[in-house]
Every structure is written in structure tokens, then in C-alpha cells.
Amino acid sequence: MIKAVIIDDEPAMQEVNSCLLAEYFPDIALLGTANSIETGLDLITLAKPDLVLLDIELSDGTGFQLLQKLHPYQFKVVFITGYDSFAIKAIKFSALDYIMKPVNETEFQQAIRQAVELIEKNENTESQNEVLMDSFHKDLKAKKLVLRTSASIHIVDIADIYFCMSDNSYTTFYFEGDESILVSKSLKDYETLLGEHFFYRVHQRFLVNLNHIKKVDKTDGGFIIMKNKKEIPVSLRQMKKLISLLNEL
CATH class of the missing domain: 2.40.50.1020 (LytTr DNA-binding domain)
Known part of the structure; x- marks a missing residue:
């Protein structure tokens, strides 16, 4: 069974994503939620998830900063964002999946389904993660x-x-x-x-x-x-x- 966690600083978004996971992906086990870099780091370290639904804007920083603390990591990430166009550009350069707020059920299913496919194939996305980090640095033009x-x-x-x-x-x-x-x-x-x-x-x-x-x-x-x-x-x-x-x- 695929293990997942949700890291989002909005309780309402935690609830929405939890409900959508339960409804459309009953085979995915949600092991917990967190709302910050600090609590997210603790949760991921403890739960060792296969899939992380990660908000870009957290109460104490960004989801990218959390990933930097965990680098290198093996789990797959589906990003959640409301407005950060620069972050979306970094995600697109790396061809990773993201969900826009407010969450559209069809887009949610598509993003999670693609992540599940990568997990089931045991596909290595480390190179994508490297491109993501390079693209996110605002002083470094994506190459x-x-x-x-x-x-x-x-x-x-x-x-x-x-x-x-x-x-x-x-x-x-x-x-x-x-x-x-x-x-x-x-x-x-x-x-x-x-x-x-x-x-x-x-x-x-x-x-x-x-x-x-x-x-x-x-x-x-x-x-x-x-x-x-x-x-x-x-x-x-x-x-x-x-x-x-x-x-x-």
C-alpha cells in the first residue's frame, strides 16, 4: 500500500485533500498531516511516505525549503499552490506534478494518478528533483x-x-x-x-x-x-x- 502525507498550512485544504484521497484513492494510506517546515520534517522523517502532497507556501517558509532539508529524497511530490507563478515555472521545468488552489477534482485525480504510476514503476526522479532545485533559485536561470x-x-x-x-x-x-x-x-x-x-x-x-x-x-x-x-x-x-x-x- 502506498503511504502518503499532506503538508499544508490551511486546515481547510488539509481536509479537502484528505477527503479527495479517501474518495478516489482508497488504496493510499494517509499517515498524517502537517502545517509547517518543522512539523513536516518531523512527519516525513517518522512516516517515511511514498507520496507527499506539499503546499508551496507554508507558515514558516516554503515547501522547497522543506525539500532542501530532506535532499536527497526518494518519495514523490505533488505540489499544491495558489498563486506563486515563479514556483509553478520551476515545477514545470522539472516536469513534476502540481495542483492549483482551489482544488479541481479532475486535476487532483490526474496529478495523483501520475504520481502513483511513478511510484508503482519505482521510477527514479532524482534528476527531476535536481532540476527543480536549480530552477527555484531566483538568482540562477534554469539551464x-x-x-x-x-x-x-x-x-x-x-x-x-x-x-x-x-x-x-x-x-x-x-x-x-x-x-x-x-x-x-x-x-x-x-x-x-x-x-x-x-x-x-x-x-x-x-x-x-x-x-x-x-x-x-x-x-x-x-x-x-x-x-x-x-x-x-x-x-x-x-x-x-x-x-x-x-x-x-
């Missing part, structure tokens, strides 16, 4: 991105990504040569995340790394040639902005 597929977890250097291509709810990441990784997330999920790393959406289906553009051709409607020799179309309304961004590099 790596976790891409989670149905079969593997890939840790990639953001600078090595040439471009991303959308296929409805899927996104394919392309690298040097013909190397590619397909993930089941939309391109929109990555557009904002990678924007600060000189990525630009030149077309509805393409998000490109400006540092890997070799040539911009304005003929035939406009297209670019990447350093890996791939040709990518550029929409007419994005061409002017693209040229401006390239001039600023």
Missing part, C-alpha cells in the same frame, strides 16, 4: 528542462533544443541531427516557459531557438533554416518581430 515521455524521463540542456513542433496536444523537441523527443503536452505549455531563453513562436506550429537560426529567407512567404538544416515556415505577421529579435542577439 535544463525535463521532458517526460511514456517510457522515459529526459534531462536536456535548454541551449541544445533547436526547435519545437506542435501536433495538437503533443509537442516534438528537435535537437542536432535527427534526434527528437515527443511529449504529451501542448506547445503553448512551453512557449512562456522557454521565452526567456530566446525561444520565439514563429508559426502556429513552431517554437524556435533563436540562437540556432542559420538563415532567414523572406521569399515564398518567409521561412528560416536552422543550423541542423531543417526548414521552418514563418507566418507573415511574425516575420517583422523575428527580424527585430535576431538583431538584438
Whole structure:
């Protein structure tokens, strides 16, 4: 049986998550709740859980600070957050699961189900945890991105990504040569995340790394040639902005 704990400084949220766990995941044993870094540290040390539902904002600090005290840790974490956009960005870079407040039952089930799957597979997420910690430091710009597929977890250097291509709810990441990784997330999920790393959406289906553009051709409607020799179309309304961004590099 999977063992879980809930760490949240709002009693009402503890109750909501406890009830949802009991209703939708009766095979998960809830071993206790805590409301701070101090009490959470004691609970995790004592209970040795497989799964931690962790609020980002606690009464005496953040959930990230709690994890730093426990590092390295083997349990899986599902984060709970209400508003901290920076924290959400760090979580997204590491491809870990999170639940937004107020809790949506469908999103709750999806996040817990994915965590349970990782636990049952005994999948090592230590590399994801490292990316999370690196991304969270506000003075350190994230350099790596976790891409989670149905079969593997890939840790990639953001600078090595040439471009991303959308296929409805899927996104394919392309690298040097013909190397590619397909993930089941939309391109929109990555557009904002990678924007600060000189990525630009030149077309509805393409998000490109400006540092890997070799040539911009304005003929035939406009297209670019990447350093890996791939040709990518550029929409007419994005061409002017693209040229401006390239001039600023």
C-alpha cells in the first residue's frame, strides 16, 4: 500500500485533500498531516511516505525549503499552490506534478494518478528533483528542462533544443541531427516557459531557438533554416518581430 502525507498550512485544504484521497484513492494510506517546515520534517522523517502532497507556501517558509532539508529524497511530490507563478515555472521545468488552489477534482485525480504510476514503476526522479532545485533559485536561470515521455524521463540542456513542433496536444523537441523527443503536452505549455531563453513562436506550429537560426529567407512567404538544416515556415505577421529579435542577439 502506498503511504502518503499532506503538508499544508490551511486546515481547510488539509481536509479537502484528505477527503479527495479517501474518495478516489482508497488504496493510499494517509499517515498524517502537517502545517509547517518543522512539523513536516518531523512527519516525513517518522512516516517515511511514498507520496507527499506539499503546499508551496507554508507558515514558516516554503515547501522547497522543506525539500532542501530532506535532499536527497526518494518519495514523490505533488505540489499544491495558489498563486506563486515563479514556483509553478520551476515545477514545470522539472516536469513534476502540481495542483492549483482551489482544488479541481479532475486535476487532483490526474496529478495523483501520475504520481502513483511513478511510484508503482519505482521510477527514479532524482534528476527531476535536481532540476527543480536549480530552477527555484531566483538568482540562477534554469539551464535544463525535463521532458517526460511514456517510457522515459529526459534531462536536456535548454541551449541544445533547436526547435519545437506542435501536433495538437503533443509537442516534438528537435535537437542536432535527427534526434527528437515527443511529449504529451501542448506547445503553448512551453512557449512562456522557454521565452526567456530566446525561444520565439514563429508559426502556429513552431517554437524556435533563436540562437540556432542559420538563415532567414523572406521569399515564398518567409521561412528560416536552422543550423541542423531543417526548414521552418514563418507566418507573415511574425516575420517583422523575428527580424527585430535576431538583431538584438
